[in-house]
Amino acid sequence: MTGTFLVFLVLCVATICGALLTLWSRYVVHAAFGLMISLLGVAGFYLLLGSDFLAVTQVVVYVGGVVVLYLFGVMLTPPDLEERSKKRIAVVGGIAVLALIGLLRSVFQLSAHWKNLPLAGTKEGEPGLIDSVGRSFLESDRFLLPFEVASVLLLVALVGAVFLARRKVEVEE
Amino acid sequence: MKRDGAMAWLGNIKDAVWSTMVGMGITFRHLFKKPVTYQYPEDVVPVATRYRGMHFLEQDKCIACRACEKACPVDCIEIRFLRHPGSVNEWFEFSLDYNKCMFCELCCSPCPEDCIHEGKEFGFVRYERSELVVDLTTWKGLRDVDHQRIKEAEEEKKRKAAEMAAKKKAAAAKKAAEAKAAEAKAAEVKAAENKTAEPKAPEAQSTKDKTSETKASELKAAEEKAETKAMPAPSKPVSDQAASDQVSADPSSAEKTADKSPAEKASPDKASKDSSSADKAAPDKAAAEPAAGKPEAGEKAAGKPGVDEKVVGKTGAGEMAREKDEGTPQGKPKGKPQGKSKKGASKKKTGGKGKKKPKGGGK
Amino acid sequence: MSIASVWTVLAVQASGAGAGEGAGTGATGILKGLAAYGFWGYLVAALLGFAILFGIASALPILFTWAERRVSGRMQQRWGPNRVGPFGLIQALADGIKLMFKEDIIPAKADKLLFMVAPGIVLAGMLSAFALIPLSDSAVVVDTPLGVYLITALLSLEVIGVIMAGWASNNKWSLFGAMREAAQMVSYEIPFGLCILLAVVSYGTLSLREMSLAQAGGFLNVGNWLIFHNPLFALPAALIFFIAALANTKRAPFDLPEAESELVSGFHTEYSGLRFSFFFLEEYASMFVISVILIAMYLGGWNLPFVPGSAMTGSFGAELLAVLSMLFKAFVLVFVMIWIRWTLPRIRIDQVMSLCYKYLTPIAFVCLIGTCWWELST
Structure with a gap:
């Protein structure tokens, strides 16, 4: 138990420090890496909770995915930013992180069965949490609707991105 | 062909897969081919026939005339010698500064004795610049590898000389018919004299030369040519040496040596000197003469009894051989300015064996 | 920096040790036994596993770099390294020692922390992935039900390290290399993931070990290999996976992140010494990891033709045979990777992208849907 607690502490420190780094770093790239640490810490929490699948998905x-895309955009910024933009980015980053945390929290509030969900490998006959996650997503009496709505949302985003990219080409023509 | 839509898409896939497979097939085939690498320190890269590398000095032939020293455009040759009026100069240092040398080969052409050549050695890597100043008399400053290569070059030169002699013999035999046979008797006697005059003339060498000669004489001229070509990288210098060897090897070489020694340079008609004086000079040189050259003397003498005629014939044959080996006579257009003019003069004087000269020039 | 790698491996192994069920044989058994002693057991087991893995993961690249240089040499009709040891076999070891003793230069204008951490992250991802690949039924350090999904996650960590290295170097070539890496990896993870999904759909499991087990038997004992079991869709999918794997491991013709002729040395331009060797190690070790994944999913795992599947599991000898078989197959695939590298020229970045989005991804989707139909109809 002490070992698990130790790991939990390390994860806490990593997550919080990552988040703080994201907020107050001078460099945007550092902020992105801070975000990465924070997200990895969260993945560690999932792992600690026995939710392997969720951790890996995280x-x-x-x-x-997400951090790499952030970096992809952010890397083109010069390493030394003006004070003003630093602040602005810190604020934006902070809001983004808060929003993210809020979103995650709301998602799990939505599920509402957090405490009742079985831990990985604890349920007999279950190969892991994948099975139960899959079932909860695709069984019609559970989370099928949110799952489908989320996928439709992603589809809309995808189509929107394609549309934006296409319009540029048309302008050139 | 132009494709569009789905056909273009499928066609691209087909092209990509097909071209990748073709390319991989090629690389796979090459996987089993023998590498073409020369593993340098062990395998020596064969250099071109006319490669100009480290100089090779035939010490026994050099007369310290300093023609090469004068010819050198970058003054990298330095010869130090003692004068002996009336005899050959005694030289004790022949240093070549490879820091300066640009391998133009201009030193080789004016040499009256044809004793300095550019060899095939190309390894000039040293730790210090001073090590690149090489004394060609002692080969000081050379590495073991270089020494070995020089030894090999010398052996090659000897072999070449023997071969060339055989070839010449065959050519001579063809041309000079039975009249020669009669003359040969007289020459044989002279050759014997020569041999006795020499301090050392290894029997083994002479027998070897003879066998090769007899064998070569049986071959047709074309076959001989092919044989020379097939020789492993016959370097130009070596072939030159071979040609010059014959000139220097016969008894008249001593006479020629005398010719070009500074003391006697003044007299232009040295070639007409009679054989008695040649014989007189011979012992001086013979001590230093390479053993290989000697036996040929008899052979050659057999072919051409008259001294003047001999000289003429030799020059012709020498040039012919050189051109044969190189393909082009460009390397040394005016082989030996002095000697040549003299020989030309002598040829005019004798006129008798003029046959050979035109042939050599025409080749 | 190695703390990062140890940390990742620890996390992976702790999770794996927790999820493993029952006692296996060999190293896994010992690790699992240790894991039964609670957290400290986990720790010891994980450290032990780390040591073993690090040994394997550093030994294989030595072999592969030697193979790469020899094969490329022969393909170009050269000899390749042949001076150090028999056939130049320990040339790579000599190079490794040389790299270890070289000065570790950190550029003055570089972002020091990130510059130092980046190679560790790259190595950590690869090493952790090593823990998850099954060489035989029991020769797998961490056997988790997440299997291949976890491997994908760990391999995707590598991109972060590369981007970090590229940005921290404060060098335009490095940055370009990192940008290309990011674009390439994010793109190629799609066909890569789809091809993994295809195998997962076929077997109904994420564990590579179980996938390999499932491929035993059938006609001549190859009939159940996925590419023969479902040739219409799995064969192209295997090829796509292989191509995407080449892109993910930054192997030619997808070696744009390091493109010597354009970007000096790409993202690791500024690295030297041991840190450089980490990138080097990662490339060759991930070649092996990717090969084993492909084999476990599509090429029958450790099963051999004419050898019944039961002869490959159980006893120690059988397991050894399985490991050798797996290694043999992996070496063949690594050879093919080397072969391709020395055949094809590097392609342009726009060609890389169009290959991914216009060709591989649609075909992979078709293969996936086709496989779903195939599995449902048979």
């Missing part, structure tokens, strides 16, 4: 989607 890493794949947020660390491997």
Whole structure:
């Protein structure tokens, strides 16, 4: 138990420090890396809670995807920014992180069965949490609707992105 | 062909897969080919026939005339010698500064004895600049590898000389018919005299030369030519040496040596000197003469009894051989300015064996 | 920097050790046994596993760099390294020692912390992935039900390290390399992921070990290999996976992040010594990891033709045979990667992108849907 607690402490420190770094870093890229640490810390919490699948998804989607995309955009900024933009970015970053945290929190509030969900590998006959996550998403009496709505939202975003990209080409013509 | 829409898409896939497979096939085939690498320190890269590398000095032939020293455009050759009026100069240092040398080969052309050549050695890597000043008399400053290569070059030169002699013999045999045979008797006697005059003339060498000669004489001229070409990288210098060897090897070489020694340079008609004086001078040189050259003397003498005729014939053959080996005579257009003019003069004087000269020039 | 790698591996292994069920044989068994002693057991098991993995993960690149140089040499009709040891075999070891003793230069204008941490992150992702690949039924350090999904996550960490290295170097070439890496990796993870999904759909499991087990048997004992079991869709998918894997490991013709002729050395231009060798190590080790994933998913895992699947599991000898078989297959694939590298020229970045989005992704989608239909109809 002490070991688990130690890990929990380390994760807490990592997550909070990452978040603070994101807020107050002088460099945007540092902020992005701070965000990465923070997100990895969150993934660690999921792991600690026995939610392997969610942890890995966190890493794949947020660390491997979102942060990389942030970096992709942010890397083109010069390393030394003006004070004004620093502040602004810190504020924007802070709001973004808060929004993210709020979003995550609301998502899990929405599920409302957080405490009742089985821990990974604890349920007999279950190969892990993947199975139960999959079932809860795709069984019609559980989270099928939110799942589908989310996917439609992503589809809309995708189509919107394509539309924006296309319009540019048309302007050139 | 132009594709559009789905066909273009599919066609691109087909092209990509197909071209990748073709490319991979090519690389896979090359995987099993023998590498073409020369693993340098062990394998020596064969250099071109006319490669100009480190100089190779035939010490026994050099007469310290300093023609090369004068010819050198960058003054990288320095010769130090003692004068012996009436005899050959005794030289004790022949240093070549490879810091300066640009391998123009201009030093090789004026040499009356044809004793300095550019060899095939190309490794000039040293730790210090001073090490690049090489004394060609002692080969000081050379590495073991260089020494070995020089030794090899010398052996090659000897082999070449023997071969060339054989070739010449065959050519001579063809041309000079039975009249020669009669003359040969007299020459044989002279050759014997020569041999006795020499301090050392290894029997083995002479027998080897003879066998190669007899063998070569059986071959047709074309075959001989092919053989020379097939020789492993016959360098130009070596072939030159071979040609010059014959000139220097016969008894008249001593006479020629005398010719070009500074003391006697003044007299232009040295070639008409009779054989008695040549014989007299021979012992001086013979001590230093390479053993290889000697036996040929008899052979050559057999071919051409008259001294003057001999000289003429030799020059012709020498040039011919050189041109044969190189393909072009460009390397040394005016082989030996002095000697040549003299020989030309002598040729005019004798006129008798003029046959050979035109042939050599025409080749 | 190595703290980062240790940390990641620890996390992975702790999770894996927790999720593993029952006692296996060999190293896994020991690790699992240790893990039964609570957290400190986990820690010891994880450290032990880390040591083993680090050994393997550093030994393989030595072999592969040697192979790469020899093969490329022979393809160009050269000899390749042949001076150090028999056939130049320990040339790579000599190079490694040389790299270790070289000065570790950090540019004055570089972002020091990120510059130092980046190689560790790159190495950590790869090492952790090493823990998850099954060489036989029991020769897998961490056997989690997440399997291949976790590997994808860990390999995607590598991009972060590369971007970090590129940006921290404060060098325009490095930055360009990092940008290309980011664009390339994010793009190619789509066909890569789709091809993994195809295998997951076929087997109904994420564990590479279980996938390999499932491919035993069938006609000549190859009939159940995914590419033969479902040739219409799995064969192109395997090819797509392989191409995407080349892009993910930054191998030619997708080596744009390091493109020597354009970007000096890309994202690791400024690195030297040991830190440089980490990037080097990562490239070659990930070649192996990716090959094993492809084999486990599509090429029958450790199963061999004519050898019944039961002969590949159970006893120690059988497991050894399985490991050798897996290694053999992986080496063949690594050879193919080397072969491709020395055949194809580097392609332009727009070609890389159009290949991914116009060709690989649609085909992978078709293959995935086709496989769903195939699996449902049979």
